[in-house]
Amino acid sequence: MTFLNRNTTPIESINVTDVLTVIIQEIVTSIPAFTHIDPSRMLVCCASNRRNSRGSTFGKLVPMRFKNGEKIQKFRGNYYSIPPLMHENREILYIIYFYMPRFFDLNAYHKLRVILHELYHINPGFNGDIRRMGEYKASHGGSKKKFDEYFEDELKEFYSRIHNKPYMKFLTLDSRELYRTFSDVYARRMKVPRPVRVPSGT
Numbered sequence: 001m002t003f004l005n006r007n008t009t010p011i012e013s014i015n016v017t018d019v020l021t022v023i024i025q026e027i028v029t030s031i032p033a034f035t036h037i038d039p040s041r042m043l044v045c046c047a048s049n050r051r052n053s054r055g056s057t058f059g060k061l062v063p064m065r066f067k068n069g070e071k072i073q074k075f076r077g078n079y080y081s082i083p084p085l086m087h088e089n090r091e092i093l094y095i096i097y098f099y100m101p102r103f104f105d106l107n108a109y110h111k112l113r114v115i116l117h118e119l120y121h122i123n124p125g126f127n128g129d130i131r132r133m134g135e136y137k138a139s140h141g142g143s144k145k146k147f148d149e150y151f152e153d154e155l156k157e158f159y160s161r162i163h164n165k166p167y168m169k170f171l172t173l174d175s176r177e178l179y180r181t182f183s184d185v186y187a188r189r190m191k192v193p194r195p196v197r198v199p200s201g202t
Contacts, residue, residue: 014181025039027116027158031154036126037122040090041090041091041092042094044095045097047099057099058099058103061118061119063130064095065127065129069123069128079197080195082196094122095190104175113155117148117151
């Protein structure tokens with residue numbers, strides 16, 4: 001993948017989920033707080049939302065197992081499981097969705113903040129469950145702002161370190177610039193996996 005001058009006629013395609021995967025691989029191999037993550041057991045996908053839609057959904061982590069990494073959960077007398085998802089002969093434990101165009105219309109620093117935010121949700125045991133921040137409001141604890149402060153120093157350091165790397169140019173492109181820069185823009189898309197009812201004792 002070669003980045004073109006933004007005034008040049010686009011001649012090359014790009015798979016944005018592949019580039020985001022490479023960035024995540026660099027994060028988990030270089031930032032100690034994220035080295036428990038195995039990127040080969042994650043999938044990066046894109047989903048769509050409207051440019052001017054309400055809310056601030058830029059990314060979402062989908063765990064493939066329940067609390068403490070359990071494969072089956074009992075709810076109101078019934079048992080549920082999330083069907084296993086295999087990719088390149090490995091069972092996927094997490095899917096990260098980034099929303100188009102809202103995520104891509106963020107500046108580079110805030111794109112990285114969203115990426116680290118979703119990665120920080122991953123359980124330290126990398127067991128398919130989320131990082132639980134408390135008995136109530138388990139995802140973020142009492143404050144999303146406080147949640148982001150847990151990795152703010154790592155975010156600043158990583159942003160500074162990759163400032164001159166090729167994929168920083170990718171991070172600076174907004175959604176319109178992506179389509180102007182590349183002849184085709186691709187992304188992996190997948191429906192969010194949902195728990196299904198299973199027989200008790202499965």
